[in-house]
Amino acid sequence: MTEVPLFRDGERCGQSKGVSNMTHDEPPSGGFSTPVGSRRTFFHWITLAAAGVVGLGLAFPLVGTLVSPAFSRRRREWVDVGGVEELPAGRPTQLDHVTTVRDGWLEAKSQKAVWAVKQAQGEVKVFSPICTHLGCGYRWDETEKKFLCPCHGSAYDINGQVLGGPAPRPLDVLPSKVEGGRLLVMYQDFKSGLSKSVEV
Ligand code: FES
Incomplete structure (x- = not known):
């Protein structure tokens, strides 16, 4: 049985010449932009943090209003x-x-x-x-x-x-x-x- 080489002249075996090897995770040549996946994660956490701050801002007065009478003196x-x-x-x-x-x-x-x-x-x-x-x-x-x-x-x-x-x-x-x-x-x-x- 003949052994098929995995690589030939820097190309993956089976790929035709002229097809780029660049994957979606690699930045375009000459560019410095943030990878798409990382950017999405970043905005996801920013949104969560902002929602958390707004939620706490609304929750504290509400909880205080509900609980404070129970601790207030006669x-x-x-x-x-x-x-x-x-x-x-x-x-x-x-x-x-x-x-x-x-x-x-x-x-x-x-x-x-x-x-x-x-x-x-x-x-x-x-x-x-x-x-x-x-x-x-x-x-x-x-x-x-x-x-x-x-x-x-x-x-x-x-x-x-x-x-x-x-x-x-x-x-x-x-x-x-x-x-x-x-x-x-x-x-x-x-x-x-x-x-x-x-x-x-
Ligand atoms: S209750 Fe005892 S004297 Fe008034």
């Missing part, structure tokens, strides 16, 4: 509890109102009461309605001129200072302000039994 609102003019000076008045508390995704409305004391000069102080001992509700006794708690006998003066009983601290003062003649209060709950006010 939020309360100012509530109009009545006109200041209607409050008698020097005599505590119980004011009932509905307050809204937002805790993460939860929103709850509840009926609350506060004690407002208008001073002779017109300044108003607002107290939490909860006894600082163990959390009972107290009342103003007009005869004794004291706030009295029925549970264990704590007593407070008109400024909320402890007069007697096991109460460990004065009555808790709530944030309040007057706007347009209206008394606005931000209701808060505090831990009982502590010597200092600590919000729940």
Whole structure:
């Protein structure tokens, strides 16, 4: 059997003369352009990177909007509890109102009461309605001129200072302000039994 040479005069065996040996991956003679396959890959990655940047730019605010309420602290609102003019000076008045508390995704409305004391000069102080001992509700006794708690006998003066009983601290003062003649209060709950006010 006769052995057929693979190459003859620099040509692949079987190719006719005059046919170029240049493949598609080789640059044209004398040119410096990027190979077609590499260029396509380059633009592919650039497109992916740009899409990624745009996607992240849109995703971060969206995720933040969805997740942030779950981590946010309990939020309360100012509530109009009545006109200041209607409050008698020097005599505590119980004011009932509905307050809204937002805790993460939860929103709850509840009926609350506060004690407002208008001073002779017109300044108003607002107290939490909860006894600082163990959390009972107290009342103003007009005869004794004291706030009295029925549970264990704590007593407070008109400024909320402890007069007697096991109460460990004065009555808790709530944030309040007057706007347009209206008394606005931000209701808060505090831990009982502590010597200092600590919000729940
Ligand atoms: S809860 Fe008021 S005195 Fe105990």
